[in-house]
Amino acid sequence: MLMSRRCVPFTPFDGTLSESMVALVSNAGVHLKSQQPFNPEGDNSLRVVPGDVKGAELMVTHSHYDHADADRDINCVFPIDRLREFRQEGLIGGLGDKHVGFGYSLNLKETYEVTAPQVADAIERSKADLVVLTAG
Amino acid sequence: MRGLPTVLITVVPEESALMRPPRALYPVGFRLGCSLGGPGQDTLQRRVLLDALNLFLGPPDPGKIREMRYPESGGA
Numbered sequence: 143m144l145m146s147r148r149c150v151p152f153t154p155f156d157g158t159l160s161e162s163m164v165a166l167v168s169n170a171g172v173h174l175k176s177q178q179p180f181n182p183e184g185d186n187s188l189r190v191v192p193g194d195v196k197g198a199e200l201m202v203t204h205s206h207y208d209h210a211d212a213d214r215d216i217n218c219v220f221p222i223d224r225l226r227e228f229r230q231e232g233l234i235g236g237l238g239d240k241h242v243g244f245g246y247s248l249n250l251k252e253t254y255e256v257t258a259p260q261v262a263d264a265i266e267r268s269k270a271d272l273v274v275l276t277a278g
Numbered sequence: 279m280r281g282l283p284t285v286l287i288t289v290v291p292e293e294s295a296l297m298r299p300p301r302a303l304y305p306v307g308f309r310l311g312c313s314l315g316g317p318g319q320d321t322l323q324r325r326v327l328l329d330a331l332n333l334f335l336g337p338p339d340p341g342k343i344r345e346m347r348y349p350e351s352g353g354a
Contacts, residue, residue: 151281153283154338155299212312212317215317218315218316219312221333227324228327233331271283272331274285278310
């Protein structure tokens with residue numbers, strides 16, 4: 143659905159965090175260590191990671207910000223272990239079935255027309271009620 | 279079409295504001311690569327994440343970026 147560029151794409155939320163499934167979406171270049179890395183010079187593909195992924199299974203491929211700290215602790219940019227703690231503590235209902243990472247691209251047209259809809263589609267299939275977006 | 283409620287954690291609020299995010303948190307002074315806090319700063323990361331999640335609650339303020347300060351960050 144095309145939206146006016148003057149719109150704020152706001153979806154209301156009237157639930158509770160403790161009953162909500164939360165998914166992460168990040169353009170910090172996060173992916174599974176077992177997945178093909180992003181092309182650091184430009185890549186419009188995305189990586190879908192399992193909902194129950196552990197932080198130690200993830201890595202960053204990105205050449206346009208200093209991710210040395212994220213390399214040591216992925217939660218600096220992709221708080222998956224923190225979300226898991228919140229689930230264990232009952233602060234959130236759970237984690238979505240999937241989370242999504244994508245990387246650096248200067249091809250904003252393709253990002254807007256191709257990548258973003260793919261991300262939205264993956265997240266809609268993740269049973270998430272809420273999405274936390276992070277960058278690098 | 280069903281939308282999904284989202285919240286953005288950003289450390290580049292000027293750029294993010296151009297996209298008119300429906301909900302957004304800016305941890306003041308944090309930098310790229312440490313948008314929720316530094317490595318091993320679990321407590322800080324939890325605070326930032328929970329503050330972001332709490333933006334789903336309460337009165338909506340679409341398009342506005344909420345600034346939050348975390349003195350314990352030490353300039354994450």
